Amino acid sequence: MKHLAEYRDGETARRLAARIAAIVTRPWAIMEVWGGQTHSIIRNALDQLLPPDVELIHGPGCPVCVTPLEMIDRALAIAALPGTIFCSFGDMLRVPGSHGDLLGVKAAGGDVRVVYSPLDALELARRHPDREVVFFAIGFETTAPANAMAVRLAERGGVKNFSVLVSHVLVPPAIAAVMESPGNRVEAFLAAGHVCSVMGTLQYPPLCDRYRVPIVVTGFEPLDLLEGIRRTVVQLEAGKHELENAYPRVVTKEGNAIAKGVIAEVFEPCDRTWRGIGTIPASGWKLADRYAPFDAERRFAVEGIVTAESPLCRAGDVLRGAIKPNACPAFGRECTPRTPLGATMVSGEGACAAYYHAGRFAATRQGNADER
Amino acid sequence: MSGEPPDMTRMACPSPLPHHERIVVGHGGGGVLTRELIEKVFLSAFGNPILAGLGDSAVLPAEWFSPARGAGERLAFSTDSFVVQPLVFPGGSIGDLAVNGTVNDLAMSGARPIALSAAFILEEGLDVGVLSRIVADMARAARTAGVGIVTGDTKVVERGRGDGLSITTAGLGLVPADSRLGSRPPEAGDAILVSGTVGDHGMAVMSVREGLAFEAPIQTDSAPLHGLVAALLAAFPDVALLRDPTRGGLAMTLGELVAGKGIGIEFDEAAVPVDPVVASACEILGLDPFQVANEGKLVAVVPAAGAEAALAALRAHPLGGKAARIGRIVADHPGLVVARTPYGGTRIVPMPLGEQLPRIC
The missing domain is CATH 3.40.50.11750 (HypD, alpha/beta domain 1)
Structure with a gap:
């Protein structure tokens, strides 16, 4: 290494x-x-x-944690459509929507696949021209260049059965x-x-x-x-x-000009809802008009999404830094990686999951081990 | 090789062709095609007189259980099913796994394997060349382990219902009368040894599945461990417990070891051997090598007094060259596995929930 x-x-x-x-x-x-x-x-x-x-x-x-519930419900609905291949990063599969998760859709017969890159999803679309291939384009500025590139390549290559469900968010x-x-x-x-x-x-x-x-x-x-x-x-x-x-071996003042160029071409700023936090103005990216035909939200008009967040989950407070994960009353009780109430308990990067996996139950009680 | 009545719903199957290159439904119908498949693919590879009899059950000579040495010997009996994609991966195939997996389950009880069964579920369309390669791997693994595959069965499922091929093996083994393995349960102060690098098998499979190429391909560690166990027990007979950390990896095995018991485990993260390439692959995919499967490693719990002798015996064996003493059983935090980080802190190591999901970035 x-x-x-x-x-x-x-x-x-x-x-x-x-x-x-x-x-x-x-x-x-x-x-x-x-x-x-x-x-x-x-x-x-x-x-x-x-x-x-x-x-x-x-x-x-x-x-994974801040992708809004409404978007996850939309993903679940699209993934369940017959003839669709729904591609996602791995840790999105267990994130709970209002009713179930992508793993559940898969078990019920939906074609849900884990990919490491949106370009893999694009390749799937090329190989299955008779199927609709949808990529769940979530993430911050980090995943945006590859997601933008996949859309651009789909447009240039005339891959019409490829689309992206975009839920990009931004750090600043x-x-x-x-x-x-x-x-x-x-x-x-x-x-x-x-x-x-x-x-x-x-x-x-x-x-x-x-x-x-x-x-x-x-x-x-x-x-x-x-x-x-x-x-x-x-x-x-x-x-x-x-x-x-403090990270000069990787980061420059200007950043990656090529990546920024692709992002600027394919995406444009938009208001975005953050799960557990609420809507933040100009805090996300959506597809620019030119690439709107590749927008899965437009392509699959999924109606009647009614979201229902767990009343116990305090992921929003955790994400804002207002409380530590183990200060949530549901932590390690109603909410565990096996039965996550919020996305912060699912992803390897979620703070609740990080606390749970490291066994940090201390803030809510002592002698925690037996209660797991 | 039980002769089932032919399934009349499968009459759509083409009439017997002499040279199928792919498995067809008729190969599982119990008729001539089945017979041909057994003779050409299985018997020729596993060839032994007991299997060749093709009776409804294998009838084993009592001498195999060496009753002459009298009372106190015990039979070990284990079974395991094998499904993996891809079927063939660097360093092995589902065939090696199917033999070594069951041999190792026996070996963890201190048993020497005596006989194996093998049942195959083949998917219509499976390339017979692939099947033959896998069967050859099984035969080679069985020879290496010194055990015969003495009975078996074959069924075929329709295309799309079988994932290529799955294998179930069962094994009989003999535990010597004088075995002292497990004569007392693990207790506080015992040392925990691991017989080599962890995570190799799972990452070998994963790297093929994900199309990752490394300077040196990661090879599965699939190997029969009864020889290593025999060497360990010869050097230090009073081993408290042996486990092979397969699915769920080291974290699962250590977790199971203390779950619901009055003991805990403390181990030193940096002391656990991990191959640098495996570590890199885990890093790239966002996986924890402690949660990745092994197919040729064991974890031993040994009284502290014998730890160094046991470690030396493991290291002297070809399958234990990188064995390490990683931690100890403690009374402090019953039911919990705690790792010391290289930075002086500690963290609790949980048992993995299910499959590890690769992280987004």
Whole structure:
């Protein structure tokens, strides 16, 4: 594992943690925006290395978790249509809609397939010209370039039986939404390194200025995260609020020009509903008019979707950083990975699932093991 | 090879053709086609006098169970079904798995395998060449394990209802009278050993399924383990428990070991051997190597006093070269498996729920 082992060294990690402890003088609340960062923090128990004054709040950056219920219900309805091949990233299959999930549609005879890339779905469409192939194009700025490319290639190649169900969301509006939410405690952000590898960092300095928060672009490996946290704490202690790039081996200021070009051609900004959070203005992408024929929402007019969210689920509070997963009364009781009430309990990047899989039941009760 | 009455609903099947290259429904009809398939594909590969008798059951000589050595010997009996896509993958096929899987289930009881059965469900349209390759793999695996496939059955299901081929094997094995394996249950202080790298088999299959190419292809670790077990028990007979971490991987095996019991497990994440290529593949697909299947590895719980002797015995065997001592049984947190991370923290390792779902990004 070249180029990964260097960022996982235990000794260096402990040294970094000690440096953080040495500079902290008061409590700070830092949000790691991205679910992959949450996963890495919990799996490696990095938060246990930090001084008690540094609190990590888990952010909304789990693409599976924030995909709105209405969109999942729409996906379930389309996937159940005869003659359709419905393609999705793997962790979307278990996310609960109002009535069941994609795995259930598959078990009932729907042709639901896991793909690693939208280009695989496009290839399926080429091989099955008699079937409608739909790709569930969810995600943040990270999955957008490949999704855009698949649509562009479908148009250029005249693949008419291919369409995408788009539910793209964006990080910067989410950061603004967190800062503007009542009762917000977040004082600094670790921005998502791979999102910035696509989009660059130019969108962030205005956020730093407007909300007077430090934002540090951070990677996902243990040392990346600790270094991001350290730089954030340095800024907080010095009263600064700047954009800093702690992930320069991947992220440049301008980002990936080619990827941004494809995105700009295929997508345009739109308001988007975030599951558990609500509608955030200009927080997503939809297909641009030119590519509207590839929009699965238009192609399959699914009527009569009535969504029903679990009344117990507090995923919205978790995604906003208002509570830790194990502070939800349903956590580990009504809601487990086997019977998830919300998407945050499903995805490997969901904060609730990360807590559950690491056995963190402590906030709701003690002596938890037997009750699982 | 029971002779079932011919199924009259399948009369649409073409009349017997001499050289089918694909399985047709008639191959499972119990008639001449079935007979031909058995003789040409199975008997020629598994060839042994007991199977060749083609009786309704295999009748085994009592000497196989060595009654001469008297009371105290016990029979072990196990069965397992095998379904996998693709049927053939780097380093093996469903054929190797079907033999080694059952041999290993026997071996975990300290049994030496004596005889296997094999039942095949073939899908109409299966390439006979593929079937022959898989049967040859079974024959080779059985020879390597020193066990005969002495009885069997074949059925054919219609196209679209069988996923190519599935195999069910059952095995009989003999546990020596003087075996001390499992003479006491695991208790706090015992050491936990693993016989080599984890996650190889699952990632070998997954890498083919997902079309991932690596510098060196990941090979399945499918292998019969009774020889390794014999070597281990010869060096240190008082092993408390043996398990083969197949589906659900190491995490499932360790979880099952403590579930509902008054003991817990603590292990050191960095001490668990993982092949670097397997680790990379898991990284790419967002999977946890501790939850990925193995088909040629064992987990041993050994009293601390014998841990080093047991480890040395494993390492001295060709199938245990990378064996490692990964952790211990503890009394602290009953029912829980806790991993120490390389950063000094700890996390609870849960049993996997079902299939691992690859992550989005």
